[in-house]
Amino acid sequence: MQAVHTAPSKTSAATAAPRFSLRSSELPIGVVAEQLGLTLRAIRHYEEMGLIACGRGPKNVRTLGQSARARLAAIADLKALGLPISEIVDLLGPDGxxxxxxxxxxxxxxxxxxxxxxxxxxxxxxx
Missing domain, CATH: 1.20.5 (Single alpha-helices involved in coiled-coils or other helix-helix interfaces)
Incomplete structure (x- = not known):
């Protein structure tokens, strides 16, 4: 995909700036929730259970790296297949x-x- 370059205006410079700065491999919890069709509460619950590890961004926003997102996608897939979260915890284990x-x-x-x-x-x- 080619980048489109336009001349900056007074309003576009303010709106084009990212809301916060993250490492390129990390995404905010809201973005991940939308991508996977999960609720924010579900992701927080999985973090509390120790199934995933979230990082923290500016203003303490939860962020997920690539490995956490892959694990979360696996959890979502297994839930969609009808496995209860208690069984998923046992099957995935702490190390994968x-x-x-x-x-x-x-x-x-x-x-x-x-x-x-x-x-x-x-x-x-x-x-």
């Missing part, structure tokens, strides 16, 4: 995902869904 346990849990959930689908299909065929 336990891939074998996570795969086993997701396979078990898929088997349960397949069984439920078969039961529903059987019921429908009897109608």
């Amino acid at each position: 995902a336990c891939p074998d346990r996570l795969k086993a849990r997701l396979r078990a959930q898929l088997e349960a869904l397949d069984a439920r689908r078969s039961a529903i299909a059987g019921y429908l065929s009897g109608l």
